[in-house]
Amino acid sequence: MKGQLSKTQNPLVFWTLISCLSLSYIAVSVQALDHQGNEFSGAPRKLAGTTTLAQCLAVGGARTAFPGTTAYTNARSVFNLANQYAPAAFVFPTTVVQVQNALQCSKQFGIGIVPRGGGHSYEDYSLGGRNGVLVVDMTGFTSISYNEAAQTATIGSGWRLGPLYLALWNLGKVTIPAGDCPTVGVAGISLGGGWGFTSRKFGVVSDNILEAQVVIANGTLVTANAQQNSDLYFALRGAGATSFGIVTQFTFRVHDVSGPITRFDYSWTNKAQQFQAFKAFQIWGVNAVPEISASFYMDPFGNSNIEGVYLGPQTSLPPLIKTFVANIPTPASSDTVQTDWITLVVHNAGFPDGSNPTTVLSNPTPPTRTFKAKSIYVNPPGLSDAGINAMINAMRQDSNDNAYFIFDLYGATSNINKVATSATAFVHRTSLFSIQMVAYWNQNVGQKNADLTFISNYWNAVCPFATAEAYQNYIDNAEPLSAYFGSNLNTLTRIKLKWDPKNVFNFPQGIPM
Known part of the structure; x- marks a missing residue:
């Protein structure tokens, strides 16, 4: 979402910003209640003498930002500009006591409260998912x-x-x-x-x-x-x-x-090669060793590429990707580089190779984009030939070439999938890969409706060949909670009932009662 690429641009330049999408740290309105919904005898009391939200927050001593100020305008900037919600205020705590004060103020003034980490929510939930909430920016917590x-x-x-x-x-x-x-x-x-x-x-x-x-x-x-x-x-x-x-x-x-790290990539620029390259990726991915993680990228331009990371030396890599290399079409380019971890981080973040890690990683500047994303999981052995064709045909309906698709490898042999589905709330333990699908319009607002229709049509084309699951960090307000939490949803509902029987944590796509 670095802006629309021309058909001659290298997709690898574009790839590096794709990973900047992540569910922002969000929560919901809070009140001083016990698990039965009653006030604790030791709960914070109403702050005496405070008649405005600003006065209430001032008691905690944290920095704040209110509408009409430059600080508020700056704080309101988030990664996805598709929904520009208007918070009641921002508060920037640096201590637990200041967080507790913010909670108390939200209760006193009857407004929702949302903690924010990076501001990368796909649905702008880091601004509350609605207007008028108190955003608690947690970036001061860096111990x-x-x-x-x-x-x-x-x-x-x-x-x-x-x-x-x-x-x-x-x-x-x-x-x-x-x-x-x-x-x-x-x-x-x-x-x-x-x-x-x-x-x-x-x-x-x-x-x-x-x-x-x-x-x-x-x-x-x-x-x-x-x-x-x-x-x-x-x-x-x-x-x-x-x-x-x-x-x-x-x-x-x-x-x-601390040991050697090897990154590898293979790229194609011909639409006719997309089917074969993708099929090789998923055939190899079923049995790929856990020391290798990889993502496949595809777009309507005809560009495709795989980026992978091997936790080991370059000399040990060839036999581990032999199956993949044997089945791919001739790539337009390929590269294999042995490096160290922090240099890999710099490279994968999109900074120029050779950049000083301290310089570029210490205080990176958040990007902004305007987009709609959806996701879906696919189980082994992957998409059938009919499924791959349906996916590619749906992708090529994007006449504006303003979309991309990423396939993050999980795989039956990974340590992700060795964890039981009921062990944690993260239920996605049987997948071969997730598909992230993104359509972006940036400043071209007139393109928005067409992009929303396109990305939904793509999802509908893939759905018959995939699972009913979706990735919660690629949050989509059109998805049911069952897609994100599956068989764990009932357990999460019971936990919700125990901790919040009156549903004071009322938030878009939050766990229901």
Whole structure:
């Protein structure tokens, strides 16, 4: 969504911004209630002497931004400009007490409250999904500590991926298995699952959450892990970005990435080659080793390419992709490079090769786009020939060439799929790949309706050959919750009933009662 490409542009230049899409860290209106819906005796009391929201928030001492100010206009900018909701105010806490104060103010003034991490929600839920909410921007929560012996890292929920990758590399050459876009918030991607180029080896990010500190509806801070509040811990790992509270801190299992890393890519520019290249990808992907993660890209221009990452040296890669290489059409270009982890992060984030990681990752600038996205999962052995043809034919109905499609490999052999569907709220454990489908119109508002129709028609064409599941980090307001949570939805509903029987966490596409 870097702007419409000409048909002569290299799709690899465009590829690097695709991963900047992620579900923003969201929650919902909160009140000081216990699990039965009654006020706790120790709940925060109404703040005496405050007659305006500004006065109430001032009690906490956090920076704020209100309509009519430059600070508000700047804060209102988010990744997807398709829905420009108007919050009542923004608050920028740096302490738990300030988060608790914001919750109390939202209750006192009867407005919703939404924590925001990176602002990358596909449906602009990081602005509340509606007008008039209080947005709690969590980017001030950037504490970090690394336990080398335990291979864990405890971090504030306000980190974005680029700065976090850099910090973890500098602390111990370790990482979490999240995505490529450096401005995505760690909270949103983690609480919604979180696929990245080490996920097939290390699991999705939510699999690596060992503990979370959460400000719940009564304003208190609770610990959620396997031993304490285990039902909340279950819900946070895959459904935690919508309905259960404001996470202020995570403890993650981290993974050693100090060894050699090999990236590879193959590209095609001929429409006639798309079928064969994609079919080779999914045939190979069924048995690809967990040390390799990969994504396939396709667009209406006729461009296709695969980008992959191997957690190992370049000399060991050829036999691991032999099946793929044997079945692909002759590529227009290909490349295989041995590198190190932080250099790979810089490359995959779209920065020029040779860029200084500290310079480009420390404070990356969030992009803005205008688009509509949908997603769907496909189980092994993948799409049938009829399914591939239906998919490609539907894609080529885009007369404006303003769409792209990404196929993120999960695969039967990955550690993502070795986790039981009922182990966490992230239910997508049987898939070969997910399909991300995006149509973008940017400033061309007159193109919007045609793009919305096109992307829905593409989804409808693929659906008979796929599953009923969709990826919650590619949130789509047209999808039912069953697509995101499947067989876990009933369990999540019971957890919702326990923690919020009066449904005070009333939020678009939140967990229902």
